[in-house]
Amino acid sequence: MHHSAIRIHLTKLEEAGLIASRTLRRRGVVGRPQLVYLPNPTVTGFTLPPRNYELLAQVALEYAAAGIDGDPSAEDFGRAWGRAHVRSTRADDQLPLAEALPALVTELRALGGNPELAELDGDGYALVEHNCLFGDVSASHKPLVCSLHQGLAQGILQELTYDSFQWTSRSTLAGGADHCHVNIQPASTSMPVSPSMLASPSMPASTSEPAALEV
Numbered sequence: 707m708h709h710s711a712i713r714i715h716l717t718k719l720e721e722a723g724l725i726a727s728r729t730l731r732r733r734g735v736v737g738r739p740q741l742v743y744l745p746n747p748t749v750t751g752f753t754l755p756p757r758n759y760e761l762l763a764q765v766a767l768e769y770a771a772a773g774i775d776g777d778p779s780a781e782d783f784g785r786a787w788g789r790a791h792v793r794s795t796r797a798d799d800q801l802p803l804a805e806a807l808p809a810l811v812t813e814l815r816a817l818g819g820n821p822e823l824a825e826l827d828g829d830g831y832a833l834v835e836h837n838c839l840f841g842d843v844s845a846s847h848k849p850l851v852c853s854l855h856q857g858l859a860q861g862i863l864q865e866l867t868y869d870s871f872q873w874t875s876r877s878t879l880a881g882g883a884d885h886c887h888v889n890i891q892p893a894s895t896s897m898p899v900s901p902s903m904l905a906s907p908s909m910p911a912s913t914s915e916p917a918a919l920e921v
Contacts, residue, residue, distance in 0.1 A: 716743055725746055726743070726744055727741050756818050756820070757841050758819075780850050780854045781856060784855065784856065787854075787861060788862040788863075791858075803871055803892055806869070810823075811823050822835075828891075831890050832890075833888045834886065840855065851880070852880050869893070871893055872889075872893060874890075876889060
């Protein structure tokens with residue numbers, strides 16, 4: 707293979723973050739300094755469809771450690787983790803619910819997800835995800851993994867908004883559906899709402915039928 711072709715391939719690998727280069731200058735050697743290519747010290751992985759088992763491992767281990775001193779439900783722990791995650795990455799003020807939902811989508815995508823947000827015909831929004839970050843593990847370890855994941859997303863939204871909201875799971879990939887579907891509505895909606903179904907920044911609460919358990 708010609709040197710030019712090799713250089714092009716190495717450049718593409720470096721742009722993809724798979725390798726890193728550095729300049730090597732040798733005493734007494736004339737001409738351009740050599741480029742040395744090394745494996746990128748930053749861990750990089752590619753999966754199709756996208757997965758984030760590293761995030762699951764981190765949350766699961768922290769959940770297991772929290773159980774030593776108490777017994778939080780997986781969804782409650784997920785909410786606490788989501789809120790702490792937002793506090794560690796954002797310094798912005800809290801937002802009204804309508805503005806916080808796009809920010810929720812941004813946060814979930816930063817974690818590797820690809821959710822979509824759509825307005826409901828009535829009052830509220832639908833959050834839809836066609837790919838589960840945790841893959842088959844969510845189905846083989848349900849409802850634990852789903853509970854952690856749903857709680858994490860709720861906690862992120864609780865920290866992003868000062869409004870109370872209703873979070874209702876309609877379907878899950880782990881339950882055999884072709885997508886995860888959550889309806890998010892303002893707490894002031896005219897439809898009947900049980901107090902246990904409300905989530906607010908000041909008091910985390912789960913739905914009367916936990917979102918991750920609806921399969």
